[in-house]
Amino acid sequence: MWFGIKFAKGGVDYLSVSKGGRFEDAKQPKIGEAVYPYTGESGYECMPTVLSDARGPFGRNVPLAAAIRRALRDAGHATPVVTSGSITTFEQAEGILEREADCVAAARQSLADPDWFRKIRLGLGHLVRRCEFTNYCEGLDQRHKQVTCKLWDRKLDPTEPTVRLASDGKRRLLPPSWTPPSADWRHRARRLLVGSACALRIVSDQWRDCSVTLFVEGRVSMALDRSAHHVHRLSRDR
Ligand SMILES: Cc1cc2nc3c(=O)[nH]c(=O)nc-3n(C[C@H](O)[C@H](O)[C@H](O)COP(=O)(O)O)c2cc1C
Numbered sequence: 046m047w048f049g050i051k052f053a054k055g056g057v058d059y060l061s062v063s064k065g066g067r068f069e070d071a072k073q074p075k076i077g078e079a080v081y082p083y084t085g086e087s088g089y090e091c092m093p094t095v096l097s098d099a100r101g102p103f104g105r106n107v108p109l110a111a112a113i114r115r116a117l118r119d120a121g122h123a124t125p126v127v128t129s130g131s132i133t134t135f136e137q138a139e140g141i142l143e144r145e146a147d148c149v150a151a152a153r154q155s156l157a158d159p160d161w162f163r164k165i166r167l168g169l170g171h172l173v174r175r176c177e178f179t180n181y182c183e184g185l186d187q188r189h190k191q192v193t194c195k196l197w198d199r200k201l202d203p204t205e206p207t208v209r210l211a212s213d214g215k216r217r218l219l220p221p222s223w224t225p226p227s228a229d230w231r232h233r234a235r236r237l238l239v240g241s242a243c244a245l246r247i248v249s250d251q252w253r254d255c256s257v258t259l260f261v262e263g264r265v266s267m268a269l270d271r272s273a274h275h276v277h278r279l280s281r282d283r
């Protein structure tokens with residue numbers, strides 16, 4: 046808190062609060078190996094795994110960030126505070142943003158799924174590849190290997206010959222790319238809005254498994270049920 050206030054007084058743009066692994070409590074390395082700061086208690090707190098204690102790994106640094114933020118506000122500083130540490134869902138992030146931090150950051154979840162922000166923004170949270178917090182990635186880092194995620198680094202499709210591999214030749218370096226289905230949806234929606242008659246034809250041809258609601262100037266104009274046989278006209282075309 047003391048440092049936080051000093052930094053705020055000094056005019057930093059924001060404070061990013063997490064916990065770091067320390068050399069002081071690191072495990073004794075094997076003969077010939079370098080000491081690694083994430084092997085002791087501080088390292089565990091920095092990157093808690095799912096095999097955690099009763100508290101679990103999620104949002105473990107948040108109380109620390111919240112306490113520093115409170116101290117800053119009490120001292121009259123509006124410096125934004127960033128928190129991180131096993132933050133992986135929209136609900137969790139939104140809850141933290143209500144009063145504990147001004148910004149949330151995510152390392153492992155972003156490695157597991159670099160598109161998770163976009164997926165959430167598009168309402169496709171069910172497509173997010175959730176980090177499993179077993180620290181496979183950190184284990185690679187510990188052995189000075191290129192960091193990849195176990196959720197996608199062995200997904201090597203032989204039809205993708207251009208995929209870049211890690212130096213061990215066994216793992217892909219980047220996750221498979223993801224294209225939002227919304228691009229296709231927007232294209233269809235444009236066609237839908239061309240006119241009601243045309244819309245009905247497209248709907249009955251292509252959207253047989255969907256429920257469709259057509260909005261005109263923010264009000265529901267038409268709703269189509271799943272069977273694609275009934276259109277309920279809820280307001281007249283204007
Ligand atoms: C592979 C890997 C390497 C990391 N290396 C560092 C590092 O060099 N220095 C550091 O302060 N934190 C490092 N971190 C910790 C992250 O910055 C972050 O504080 C931590 O992973 C908790 O956030 P998360 O739960 O969103 O992953 C590393 C994390 C990972 C997964």
Ligand code: SF4
Nearest residue numbers: 176177180182194195
């Ligand atoms: S390897 Fe992937 S799933 Fe496992 S902790 Fe790292 S980012 Fe998460």
